[in-house]
Amino acid sequence: MRSGTMVRAVYRDNTFHLIDPVNLKDGDEVEIAIIPDSQVKKLIGVFQIDDIETINEIVESDLFE
Secondary structure (H helix, E strand, O other): OOOOOOOOEEEEOOEEEEOOOOOOOOOOOOOOOOOOHHHHHOOOOOOOOOOHHHHHHHHHOHHHO
16 A cells, blocks of 8 residues: 555444555554545535546645645
8 A cells, every 4th residue: 555545434333444455564553534425525526527536635635734
């Protein structure tokens, strides 16, 4: 997994359950940015970009800090 890779997860019972596979070793530490899927989906078409993964990468970039 490269640095800055986005993975999807579902939050249930106070725990994040990964939807996408990750290539991490036990004990690896990561930072998690919480961006509700509804917020990301609102941006579809705003940038004239239809690919949800590209939009996710833009939202995660330093442009929106």
